[in-house]
Amino acid sequence: MTESGFNFLKAGIKPATAMIILFQCWLARKQLLQLFFLTMSWEMGNGQLHYYVPEEAQHGTFVGRLAQDLGLEVDELVPRLFRMESQSHGDYLEVNVQNGILFVNSRIDREMLCAKNPLCIIHLEVIIDKPLRVFHVEVEIKDINDNAPIFPQKEQNIFVSEMRMPGSFFPLEGASDADIGSNSQLTYTLSSNEYFTLDVQKNHDESQSLGLLLKTSLDREVRATHNLLLMAKDAGKPELSGTVQLVISVLDENDNAPSFNQSVYKVQMAEDVLSGTLVIKLNATDLDEGSNKYVTYSFQNRVPLKLKSMFTLNSASGEIRTKEKLDYEETRQYEIQVQASDKGSNPMTGYCSIVIEVLDVNDNAPEMSLKSLSVPVPEDSQPGTVVALISVSDRDSGTNGQINCFLHPPGLPFKLVSTFKNYYSLVVAEALDREQVAEYKLVVTTQDHGTPSLSATSNLEVPIGDINDNTPTFAQTTYTVFVKENNPSGAHIFTVSASDPDVAENALVSYWIDEKLWSLSSYISIHSESGKLYALQPFDYEELKLLEFQVSAKDAGLPSLRGNVTVQVFVMDENDNAPVISMSQEASLLLMAPVMAGHVIGKIHALDADSGYNAWLRYELHAGSNGPWRVGLYSGEVSTTRILDEGEIGGSSQNLLVLVKDHGKPVLSATATLSVSLMASTQLMQTDSRLPRMGGSSKPLVDNVNIYLIIAICTVSSLFLLAVIVYIVLRCQSQAKETMMYGPGTATLVCASEVGSWSYSNRHSHILAGVSSEAGIKNDLMVFSPNILPPPGSENQEQVLCDSSIQVSHRF
Incomplete structure (x- = not known):
């Protein structure tokens, strides 16, 4: 029997009546508990929810539909990292994240929790991310009559x-x-x-x-x-x-x-x-x-x-x-x-x-707690983006418990915003740039209004996350590379390098050759990671002088960014072509005595497929060629050194061996043989006398000879003029019909110096331009004329000058 039953007996109440009274009391207590469960409600005021639950409620007792009351969908609780924290009140309450229901997790003894305070409230903080939000929930613990009066002594x-x-x-x-x-x-x-x-x-x-x-x-x-x-x-x-x-x-x-x-x-x-x-x-x-x-x-x-x-x-x-x-x-x-x-x-x-x-005295310093920290912060975060949620508190009361929060050092792209009572959000205030500052070290200080004022600090390290906002950049807009011809296949000729201030995959640069305008795969290749350029075949200066193309550098970010650079590969000439004499290697000349000193008896025409010094030709008489002859060092003109009269006429012709050499290293040469015969004027007349005569006197014969000479000169002049006209016509027609298949190349230069001029002649030169929409095949005409060398050390002695104003270019 319970103590209440004993009390009833002592009061003189019959046992049956006492049992009825106890049963009615039990029913009343049960109805009271049900009333608490059915009348629990919530209210929204100043961002708070308020629930009621009686003490001594069993584990699993329903408190409220928290997710529904907060306006949240149940299926977004887990993805948004739904969590609930109690302010120093243990784990009396819990939330089922599957249905959003708040329930009693462990036994709640109101007397142990709040003693005699008339209002017993458990403060809960509900935090969700994406975006970050904080809700304040109050659960009021209602008292039930579970404690009998107790006297201090029996x-x-x-x-x-x-x-x-x-x-x-x-x-x-x-x-x-x-x-x-x-x-x-x-x-x-x-x-x-x-x-x-x-x-x-x-x-x-x-x-x-x-x-x-x-x-x-x-x-x-x-x-x-x-x-x-x-x-x-x-x-x-x-x-x-x-x-x-x-x-x-x-x-x-x-x-x-x-x-x-x-x-x-x-x-x-x-x-x-x-x-x-x-x-x-x-x-x-x-x-x-x-x-x-x-x-x-x-x-x-x-x-x-x-x-x-x-x-x-x-x-x-x-x-x-x-x-x-x-x-x-x-x-x-x-x-x-x-x-x-x-x-x-x-x-x-x-x-x-x-x-x-x-x-109260100001004996408690403010306290800070980091509730949430979202790092690293992407550098493209907009102003107002929440980085961290900070909770501050002070156990003192009145002005001693009033606190402010500050951010140090000043001038940082962050600020503190008060979002709720004693809650501050660290938000982005200005645009971020990881390439300038990769990490910020912040000091958050909270200070109360007491006298003397107390404060607390907390250090925060906020790393900045990289995004792909920087294009790979080359050090130069154009690279010029010089490669000697006849290079080995697969030779490394140059290395391009682009820098990207981003990090990780955003800074991982790969290279390739842009072949949108012209396929260069047979000429050159590039290593995608190192940027090394390789020649895939030997270059021939006489066929290819300039190779111009674009190299693109792309990073591995999303989306990827890329930069371009123009590479010009100039093929440098090597002396790999010997001079070529345009006439036959043996030629015969017939001279009529007397011949004056310095008379030009003939000219050696030679060409060299190389260029520059390698194509600059000089002419020499072989050491075994004796006689009154000399050859122009740069003109190739063969002339007499003295007067030749009829007394020097012999019975046989004289052979002259002319050497044609270029200025390359090593020197290449060719030879030409001239057979010179000297005849007297009487011999020439006897030869003419064998021809049929038009009249009986000798004077008509002389007149005929003069006429023949005039006709020959006019004919040669007419042929030369006709050749020039045909050349001009053909040039104009070729320019009109020309299809631009290659990029514009540099015309062959006619270079001048104090010792003479030289150039190419009748050679086909290719210029591949991968970065231009025009290209062409060029036939260059070269004119060479010797000059007199100035004395050594003269101020007029200059380096070889290339004047583009005298370029002669023929395209066909």
Whole structure:
């Protein structure tokens, strides 16, 4: 049988009636619990949700549809990293992320959680990402009547002098109920007797003063001890009760109890007072004399051990001093019950209460907590992007608990924005550039308004994430490469390199040759990773002088970016072609004596397919060729060194061996043989006399010879003029019909110096231009004329000058 059943029996209630009453109480309690579950509601105010749940609810008890009330879809809870945190209240509540329902996770004891506070709330913080949002949820714990009234002792001993007059008041230690509200409102009943009645009075603070009133005078000789039963009941449903046995001993004589001048003393103390500081000095007086008037002070039995450990009471002087440090944030008010007893044979006791109000001082520095940090921050993040969520708090109150948050050092592209009470968001304030600053080191400082002000700092490292926003860049817009002809196949001729200030795959550069306009795969290739250029075949200067193309560099980012550079490969000439004489290697010349000194008897025409010095030709007579002959060093003209008369006419011709050499290294040469015959004018006339005559005199023959000479000269001149005209016509026609298949190449240069001029002649030169839409095949005509060399060291001696104004180019 329960304690309530025993109480019913003691009250004289029959067992059947008692069972019915207990059953009705049980039903009422069950209905109360159901009422709490059915009437739980939520409200949205200032960004908060408010739920109600009764204490002692079982695990799994439904609290509320949190996701639905917050306007969130259930299927987005997990992807958005839905999480809930409790502010120092353990794991009493939990959320099922599968359905968004808030439920009780573990047993909640309101009395243990909030003690006697009228409002018991568990503060929850709900955080979701993508985008980052914070919700504040309050769950109020409703009290149920689960605590019966408890007296500090099972038995109270009361000593009453037989001299006390009727109406005397004897204070009792009342019961305490851990519940609140109506569940803690107590009513007392005293077992019936003829001497004492129960007196309950309400104080100014709504507390109750409990005591016994003496109805009639006591007579110790008639009855020395009175045993009474005091019962306390609360107003809960069902009501609970507790009892204490009162043992009243009747004393003889000492009939005055010590008394305090106040029943309640109020003291204010700062929380930072030192241990041993005087709180109050009590003074109780006793009207008796002798040993009956000497008073000793002590804590009442109902003073908790915690208070006794924090304060000391001098039993003789009545001084109360601090024993441990006070903490406003832990307890703002202390209440100590003190009694004063005299030293009579039958001690009498007086009672009072001391209420100590603790005053707050700024002894707690602000605290910071990093709730969320999204790093690295992409460098293309827009202003306003949330990087971190910071929670700040200060356990102090008033101005001591008011805090501000700052960001150091100044000038950074970030700022702090207050998003909720005691919450700050670190957001992007300006455009970011990882290539300039790859990581920011921030110092977040929070400071309260107390005196002196206290602060706390936290260091944050915010790395910046790279995006592909930089194009690979070459050091030059154009690279010029010189390669000697006849190079080996696969030779490395050059290396291009592009830089990309991005990182990782965004800076991984690959190379290729742009072949949109012309295929260069048979001429040149590039290594995609190193940028090395390789010649795929030997180059021939006489066929290919310039190879122009574009190299593209592309990074591996998404989307990828690329840069271009123009590469010009100039093929350098090597002396790999010997001079070629345009006439036959043997030629015959017939001279008529006399021949004047310096008379040009013929000219050697030679060409060299090379260019520059390799095509610059000089002419020499072989050492074995004796006679009055000489050859122009650069003109190839063969002339006499002295006068040749008829006396030198011999019977046979004279052979001249002419060497034609170029200026290359090594020197290449060719030879030509001239057979020169000298005849007298009479021999020439005899030869003419064998021809049929037109008349009988010799004068007509001479006239005929002159006519023949004039006709021959006119014919040669006409043929030359006709050749020039045909050349011009053919040139104009070829320009009109020409199809532009190659890019424009550089015309063959006619170069001039103090020693002569040289150029190419009748050679086909290819110029491949991979970066232009025009190309062509060129036939260059070269004219060479010797000049007289100036003295060594002359100021007019210059390097070879190339004048593009005298370029002669023929395209066909």
